[in-house]
Structures are given as structure tokens and as C-alpha cells.
Amino acid sequence: MVVHSWLFYLRRKTRNVRSLLTYILRRLLQAVPLILGIVVVNFCLIHLAPGDPIVTLVGEYQASPEYIEGVRKEYGLDRPLPTQLLFYVLSILRGNFGYSFSFRQSVLGVILERVPATVLLMVVAIIYSTLLGVVFGVISAKRQYSRTDHFFTLLSLVGYSLPVFWLGQILLITLSLKFSLFPAQGMQSLREPLTGIAYWLDLLHHLVLPAFALGLSYLAINTRFVRASMIEVMSEDYVRTARAKGLSERMVTYKHALRNALLPLVTMTGLNFGFLLAGAVLTEIVFAWPGLGRLMYDSIYTRDYPVLMGMFILISLGVILANLLTDIVYSVLDPRIRIG
């Protein structure tokens, strides 16, 4: 009897893992045309942009004629368009995003150097806005139409409407420049090189304002979302059943309702990833945070198109991966999704 049920469990378990793997594989395959599509969009932009495509591929620089000739050859600019597209796709697949004149470095190198700073900012913003959003949302939902609820509703309305870069500017003017509570610029103090715990504390000190500014609108969205989701879930049958079983209200809220209410939040985070990245870019400019935003700003200013195009492809890749990841996490948490 025991063996039998154990076997049954094992069989079900393997079937589960297998269905998860096929799901992941299917999702990966679905991502391929998306990525190709983005490369094609980039290619079209290079050719539709006013002027010679070479300007978009090199940037507005006085490059030597030999170099320009080389780029023409590399991308096959003297050949028919379909061949050019093939050349372009192949060079992107090889990780060749071109060369940046203003940085005197390969585009890929320039961009990858800046990724960690941006990711750090985003991760901190995502974590705090999700955690607080859940707390605020649950409190709001539990005391629907109370004063607390109205307060959080107002707060999320304000947070949702604030332009992230302006919020950053105002925080900078008040908290850094006026009251000197936080450093105004960059990621670390430049006066003395710090090591160990002091280095991390210093980094944290620099991180507070930009991460707060970036996360606020997501805190707002998450609060609203969790509130609505909780209110909906609390009227479901299984919550009524749990109550009827005589479980405590705490148990019902946190064990039964909250878990189900939070599921869609995973998908939301994935969908909002692109917007969050856009927000990060804008926030970085305000605080001179040395990430992708600063790079983007400089590249717009110097008309360094290869960097902009490369960034677009890599950012798109990041967004697609983030969506993939959240879909997989969701399907692990809720196996029903894999069948549908």
C-alpha cells in the first residue's frame, strides 16, 4: 500500500517536471521570432533613417574613408537588401554590435560595462516596491473604504502620476542639496577610496534616493493591484470554505487568500519590466548614476547611433528574458497554466 502510493507520487512528480520542461522549451521557441523581429526592426530603421545608412552604422563622426569602406563591406551595403539583412542578423548573432567612436570601444563592451549599475538600481526598486506594495495592498483590502484604505489609495494615485525623473529632481533639491542627507551624484564617494563594509554602506547611501524615486510608481501600481486582487479573492468559494472550516481570519487571509492574490503579481512584474527600465534610465540621468541611462543620454548627445541601436537590441532581449522568466515562475507556482 505504502509502496504503491509512493510510486504513484513519483510518477505524478516526473510527469509534472516533464510538463514543466516542455513548457519552458515551448516558451523559448516562442521567443525566437520575437528576437528576430526586433533585429529586423533595427535593420529597417537603419535603412529608413534619412541619409546614408552608413551614418546610422558608424555614428556622426569624421571616420576615415578606409574605416567606412570596411563597414560597408562588413554589412554588405553594396548588395541587395535581403543579403544585407542576412549579413546584419549574422553579425548581431556573433555579438558584433559595431564600434563606438566616442568610447573607442566595441558597442557590446560599452553597454555591458554599464549593466550592473542599472540592474542594482532596478533590483532594489523592484524588491522594495513589491514588498511594501503587498503590505499596503493587503491592509487596504482588509479595511476596505476605511481611512487607511483611502490614504493608501490617494498615495498610489499620486505615485502613479508622478514623472519619475521629476520626483528624482525634487528629492535631490530637497534632501541632498538643501538638507545634505544624501549624496547628490554618482554611485560612490570619490574623495577617499573605501573598502569593505564602508564601501557597501557608502554605496547604499548613494542608492537610497534613486531607488526610492524609481520604485515609487511601482509601489503605487502594486498597492492598487494587490488591493483589487485581494478583494476579489476574498469573495471566492475556497475562502468561504476555509472560513467555514473554522480557520482563523489570519490563517484565511495569509494562507489561503494572499497566496492566490499574489500569483498575478508575478506576471505584472514581467510585463512592467520594460517600463521599469525606461524609468531607471531617466532616474540615472538625474542622479548621475553610472548605468545605461547615462550612456543613453551621452549617446543621444553625441549622436552615437551604434550604441543606441545596440542598447535597443540588448534591452529588448532583457525584456523578453524577463517575461520568459516570470512566465516560468508563474507556471511553477500554478501548474494549471502549463496545460492551457
Add this chain to the structure above:
Amino acid sequence: MQEFWKKYQRNRAAVFGLYAVLVFLVMAVLSPWLAPFQPLSIGKDSFRPPDSTYLLGTDDLGRDLLSGVLWGARVSLLVGLLSAFTSTLIGVIVGSASGYYGGWADDLLMRLTEFFLVIPRFFLALIIVALFGSSIWNIIFVIGILSWPVTARLVRAEFLSLRGKEFVEAVRAIGAPDRRIILRHMLPNAGPPIVISGSLQIARAILMEAGLSFLGLGDPNQMSWGMMLYNAQRFLRHAWWTATFPGLAIFFIVMGFNLIGDGLNDALNPKQKGKELQ
């Protein structure tokens, strides 16, 4: 209509949002008469804090900020309204074709919609504006053609649920052409969600334009709030007022449209209360 207004009025915040937007509308229309100075004309008093001549102060080039804020309302409203209109139009066309015809057309259009949904919109808009030039019409066009997927999905869902309804079957049985069924019978029934998402899209478009202008990609011939913040960024230490007022304007107009969206949702769609974002 009267009944609708009664329901809308019940959401007091939404009424406030409506008034806020009306104030900005008046500012935009009357800016040539209300503004004390030319918004782009360079004056000799630079970095003047707010006083009786320059109510909101002046910037680094001595331009009057009040005039800039007034004229900026034009840019924001123009971009917000026109690009939301463009994207709603595209979304309605794609969504209704997809939901009405189904089959391979639906598959194809939905793949396209998903593609546009995943693509990082802000960055694509940024590249297009950087490459093709930052005239206000380019900005409107770009935001419009990149923001339609949400509407398309919404309209498709409405159409799918309407397709099986008896009245649609009835008109089809009479032999009405597809175009007539879609335009006269189905679309009006899908109206409320389209209007709600439209007003939220205006808010998003305004934020997007402000973001692009803040990166230095605003139309150089039009004073916009985002551009004012872009200029202010270099002088935050000296002149707090250059950043404060244009940002407040963006905040209030965006909040206004968001509140209107909420109010419309409560009035037109009472069952969905509180679930409007996303």
C-alpha cells in the same frame, strides 16, 4: 447622458481630475494671451527667483517660466490627445478585425500585437525620434503607433464576447455586410472600455513625451514641460524653481487624466471597480 454624469459625479476625485484637465485646456488655448512673455525668447534676467515680474522665475537664458508652463500645456495636450487618438484608432481596427474574423487573421494580428506589447516602447520611440528628428509631429506619430496593443486586446476581447450574442446573429441573418455589423452594431457596444483605456493612454502619452524631452529629444521649436526639466537638470543646485513648476504641471495633468479614467470606469463599468489599471 444626465444619468452618466450623475454616476460620474459620485467619484469626487474624478470630478477634480476633470476640472484639472479643463484648467490645462484653458491654459493651452489661451496661452498666447495669458503668457506675459514669449516662452522661447531669451531675456537679460537669468535665474531670477519667482517675484512680481516673473511669477515663477526665469531660467538660465532668462526665459520666463510661467510663459513656458502655459505654452507647454499646448504641447502636452496636443501630444496626449493626438497620439492617444492614433493608438486607439489602430487598436480598434486591429482588435475588431481580429475578434470579428477570427481564424488565421486573428492569429496573425495577435502575434503582431504580442510583439508590440513586448518591445520596449520607450526605447524604440527614443531611437526613432533620434534618427528621424524630434519634431512634435514625429513624436506624436511614434507614440501613437507604439501604444495600440492594449486597446487592440481589449477590443478583441469585447468582440469575441459580442460575436455570439443574438442581436449580432440577427443582423447577420438579415444579410448586413461585415463593415456595417462591425461599425454600427458591435463597436458601439465595445465603447466604454475603449473610452476608459483612451483616457489612461493620454496620461501615458504625456508622460512618454515628457520623458523623451527630458532626454533632450523634445521639439526644439516648442516649449514643453519635459524640455524645461531637461534644461533645469544642470542647474538644480542654483535654481530650484526651474524644475519645480514644469514638473508640477506634468504631475497634475497626468493625474487629471488618470482620475478621469478611474471615474469613467466607475460610471460605465461598475462591476470592474478598482481593477482598471493594466
